[in-house]
Amino acid sequence: MMDVFPYLVAGWVFLTGCYGLATSRNLIHAVGCLSVCQAGTYVLLLAVGYRDGATAPVFSDLKPGSRPVVDPVVQALTLTDVVVGATVTALLLALVVQISKRHGTVDPDELSELRG
């Protein structure tokens, strides 16, 4: 069970975020759901890199080779994405603010009615 449980949690988090995105009635809420989706990918990546009984891949207070370490590559991928993802969230929010100025609403359903 423990072999796949973390992967399943990552999938659950991702799909919940997708569901929220599709049913959201407010674009700001939708942006929040998108960051939940992102969190799912972080959990998956770090779960793939984990190794039982290992420690963090930082050798400032650890003699190299004395203990196994977890996979640093997936951690580096996740780390950059956490910060870059936040700025992309900011860009999306700027778009939402702009939409609310132009159309006076942030409900996706009302917006598509306006266009149609």
Added chain:
Amino acid sequence: MADAVIVVALLLVALSATAAVAVRDPARQALVLSVLGLVLAVLFTVLQAPDVALSQLAVGSALTPLLLLLAVHKVRRRGKKEGHHR
């Protein structure tokens, strides 16, 4: 022992992620998201990824909710003013 801690952290992440989607009011969602950020940081620490935990702590529990709240505030204030003029 380590496994038990990981399972608890994973369950907390799943729970707070579900809550973040289920809460429909964006201002409240921002608060739930900051809890999610905190829980994720705990999970990453348990998974031996202190670097990622640090950035998740700074971004997930402070920066993103702050940006969301500022956007909510801006959109709400606009809505109020619009209603006032009409």
Added chain:
Amino acid sequence: MSRRARLWLVAVGGAGLAALFVAAALDLPAFGGDHHPYGDRAVHAALTRRTANVIASVNFDQRAFDTLGEMTILFAAVIGCVILLRRTHDEHRGRPAPEKVARPVRRYSLLVLPVALLTGLYVIAHGQLSPGGGFQGGVVAATSLHLLYLGADYRALERVRPVALYETGDAIATSAYVVTGLAGLIGGSAFLANTVLPYGTFNTLSSGGTVPLLNAAVGMEVACAVVVLLARFLDQTVEIEEGNGK
């Protein structure tokens, strides 16, 4: 599309994705397994280049080109925000009145500010040694400045934060990263190759060749980017008001 049809589409797509994902997860190597070929090679490469924090080595040495891509996304997102959130001609700038701040809030936020700022700078500086680095430290340092908004008021924050300076800083940091990469090219090997500087002594501040330089450039870029982003959003919520001519 009606709400009902959309919900059906999500249900069908989500169920399909869930089924495929579970099938894939069952086929993945078991959680906590011992087989990490890429990880082991990355650790080996980091140690031969005397970088104590393997993650910094992966980010700023082994996959430095990838990080350049990430930085470009960050930079583009900031430019997009600056353009989208600028003041349009039918808006005017209000002067927010200074608000009363509760005494304990003021005292503690002004007390925590220097500590948080220093922590951020420390995390950037020790990126190649201990957990941390430009990405994390930049965010901490930039958000810590905004404690001033909490503790004092918006105008105090504006005085310590000339946004134009941070915008320039953002651009300079991005170019510094590219210039360090070009130095590798001129130094006789490849773009962003870590061959220009000596690797130094393991576990000291100057170890790792170009890793500390690229790390500092990223730290500066992230800090400036976050300050600019928050400044734009605060501008919109606190200062800019709608014109009445709608």
